[in-house]
Amino acid sequence: MSASKLDPIDRMILAELQADGRMTNVELAKRVGISAPPCLRRVRTLEEQGLIRGYHADVNARALGFEVQVFAMVGLLSQAEADLSAFEAQCQGWSLVRECHMLNGEVDFVLKCVAPDLSTFQTFLTEELTAAENVASVKTSLVIRGAKDEPGVPFDVLEARMNAAP
Amino acid sequence: MSASKLDPIDRMILAELQADGRMTNVELAKRVGISAPPCLRRVRTLEEQGLIRGYHADVNARALGFEVQVFAMVGLLSQAEADLSAFEAQCQGWSLVRECHMLNGEVDFVLKCVAPDLSTFQTFLTEELTAAENVASVKTSLVIRGAKDEPGVPFDVLEARMNAAP
DNA sequence: GCTGAAATCGCCTAACG
DNA sequence: CGTTAGGCGATTTCAGC
8 A cells, every 4th residue: 555566657647636536547548648448457456555545526615505614623621542532433423524633732633614604603513512522622713715725645746755765 | 606506406416426526427317316418417517617626536645655744823924915815825836735724813824734754844844834924923733643534515414404494 | 498318429448469 | 558349438419398
């Protein structure tokens, strides 16, 4: 599952599919400079290795009526592994919580949330998140505006690294 | 560009393509209960309206060698619009910065960053981000582990809303 | 208007060299 | 990895509701 087993063509495939996940296989093959069958075999292998986890349409949340985006910093009372896992499991069940990352430092988790409006979010905040077992503190910050939202990883950095230490 | 012009079939299409952006059109048509040609027309319309911004392969950053993920909270010296925009423009040029959101509250921006290793990130932090014009403070938190990372929006919430207020 | 059916075109995906 | 080849999906055209 390591990147060292990837040749330049594999990395080009990943970069292209990250940029356009619905590209046809023949178009992809053309761009990476091989014919279609081996290209498809590489894609399948990358999927099986878990290097490609899936493909997703990037839907416009605002246009769909999700006007509110919030980052929530959550502190827990107990940081015992069982309690951390329990909180993570709860996040799985909250569909307004799109991301949950455990952090180092003063705060335990950062959550990225979306909601159709402020009152929906505040109901969730007061009745679900803050009220949850083991939650000590929640600090929320509304997203005023989005300035950058790139999915995935920067392949230019990866290529620079591969060239520097081959 | 409003969600009110979307019928239930459009919302099903969006939900399906968010879950699997590489689904064939005939499979998609079967799932939403119409035949392939109108299904494809709807998808094209959704793309043109900007409700679908694109399609992206979800690549495994860790497996690709991006071991480090960091959230950075950035405070600026000046919050004048020109200065905010200038900072946002700089974020566009930093490929380690994948997301940049302007927030309310004490901090001005939250940045989601990735890097191959800690030293790469710290070089970026000290020589680029902290050194940038108008940056007053940067507080970083390493991601210890990811607990949830769902792309897009929760369509169950959307459907509940449509049923409640049609 | 939008949907569905038929037909064409192009792609996907084996099998083989 | 490339080429060939057969089957399937994509996409246009056209008719019907």
